[in-house]
Amino acid sequence: MVCKMVDPKWEELARRGKAAWPDLDLDSAAFIEHLRERVPEETLAEHVQAEDLFLACACSHGDEAALRAFEEAHGGVLEAVVRRFRGLGVVDDDIQQLLRIKLFVGQGRPKIAQYSGVGPLSNWLRVTAVRLVLDKRRESRGRQEHEAEMPSFSRFVAEADPELTFLKSNYQQAFREAFAEAVAALTSRDRNLLRQQVVWARSIDQIGAIYHLHRSTVARQLARARQTLLETTRASLASRLEITAEEVNSIIRMIQSRLDLSLVRIFKEQDK
Numbered sequence: 001m002v003c004k005m006v007d008p009k010w011e012e013l014a015r016r017g018k019a020a021w022p023d024l025d026l027d028s029a030a031f032i033e034h035l036r037e038r039v040p041e042e043t044l045a046e047h048v049q050a051e052d053l054f055l056a057c058a059c060s061h062g063d064e065a066a067l068r069a070f071e072e073a074h075g076g077v078l079e080a081v082v083r084r085f086r087g088l089g090v091v092d093d094d095i096q097q098l099l100r101i102k103l104f105v106g107q108g109r110p111k112i113a114q115y116s117g118v119g120p121l122s123n124w125l126r127v128t129a130v131r132l133v134l135d136k137r138r139e140s141r142g143r144q145e146h147e148a149e150m151p152s153f154s155r156f157v158a159e160a161d162p163e164l165t166f167l168k169s170n171y172q173q174a175f176r177e178a179f180a181e182a183v184a185a186l187t188s189r190d191r192n193l194l195r196q197q198v199v200w201a202r203s204i205d206q207i208g209a210i211y212h213l214h215r216s217t218v219a220r221q222l223a224r225a226r227q228t229l230l231e232t233t234r235a236s237l238a239s240r241l242e243i244t245a246e247e248v249n250s251i252i253r254m255i256q257s258r259l260d261l262s263l264v265r266i267f268k269e270q271d272k
Contacts, residue, residue, distance in 0.1 A: 010035050017054025024066050026058040034060075038116045052121035059104060060113035067104065077122050081129035081185075095136065099129055114239060119231035126185030127236050134181075175251065178236035182229050183266055190225035197222060198260045199267045226259065 013035055014028040034057040039048055055073070058066030082095050103112045115124050183191070196202045196210065208218045234252050241248070 013039075013048055013050040013053075016050040017057075020051035021054055021058065021066070021069065024055070024058045024069065025063050026054065026061065026066070030061070031057055035117075048117040049120055050117065053115065053117035056112050056115040056117075056121060060110050062104070074122060074125055077125045078129050081126055081133065095133060098136070099132055102132060103128070116235070116238070118238070119228075119235050123185065123228055123232045124235055127181050127232055130181050130184045174237060174240045178233050178240060179262065180266065181236055182232040183263070185232055186225060186229060190221070190228065193218070193222055194225055194229075194263055195267050198263045229259070 010032045011028070014031050017031055018026075018028060031054055035048075035053070038053075055066060055069060059070050078096065078099050082099075102110075104110050111128065115121060186194075193207065193211075196207045197204075202210075204215045204218045204222070207213075207222075208215045211218070213221075230252055234248055237251060238248050
C-alpha cells in the first residue's frame with residue numbers, strides 16, 4: 001500500500017479547525033480533502049480561515065452539532081440582513097427559511113460547501129443572504145422596477161473611466177453586482193464610518209469626535225471596513241466568474257485604486 005503524503009500546511013489547517021470545533025464529527029482526512037478542492041496550493045496557511053472553513057465543511061455534511069454551532073455563531077448574521085430589508089416586500093420567516101435551505105440543503109451540494117475560507121465566514125454569509133433577498137425581490141417585483149427603486153445597485157459605475165476600461169468591457173455586470181453586494185453586506189457601523197470619510201470628507205479626528213473614539217481606533221475601524229469590502233467583493237467575484245485567482249486579484253487591484261470614488265457614487269445614489 002502506498003501512503004499518500006499530506007502537505008504539512010493542510011495538516012496545520014486541519015489542526016486549527018479541529019481545535020476550534022472539537023465536538024464536531026468531522027475527521028481531519030475529510031477536512032483536508034475539502035481544503036484541497038477549495039484552497040489553491042500557493043495560498044499561505046495564515047490566509048485561510050481554517051476555523052470557519054472547518055465549521056462550514058461539517059455543516060455541508062449535515063452534521064447536526066455543526067448546524068447548531070452555526071446557528072449560535074452566525075445565525076444573527078442572517079437575521080440582521082433580513083431585518084434590513086423589512087418593509088420592502090420581504091417576509092422575515094420566509095426568507096429565513098429559504099436562506100437555510102439554500103445554505104444547507106439545496107440541489108446537489110449545499111451552498112455552504114462553496115465557502116472557500118477566503119475572508120471570514122460572516123462576510124461570505126452576508127453576501128449570500130443579500131443576494132438571495134435581492135433575487136427574491138426581483139422575482140416578485142420584476143427587474144425593471146427593482147432597478148428603479150435601487151439605482152445605486154446597478155448604475156454606480158455608469159461613467160466612462162480609462163482605468164476601468166478592461167473591467168467594464170469584460171466583467172462590468174459581475175463587478176457591479178459584487179461590489180454592490182459587498183457594500184450592502186457591510187455592517188451599518190462600517191458603512192457610516194466610510195460615508196463620513198469619503199462623502200463628507202471628515203478627518204479621522206472629526207470622526208473620532210462624533211463617535212467619541214480615539215483617532216487610532218477610528219483609523220483601525222476604517223482600515224478594517226475597507227479590507228472587509230475588498231475581501232467580500234473578491235469572494236463574490238470568485239463565486240460568479242470562471243477566472244483564475246490572479247485575474248480576480250487584478251480586478252481587485254483596479255477596484256482598490258478607485259475605491260473612494262466608487263463609494264462616493266454609490267452612497268450619493270442612495271441619498272437621492
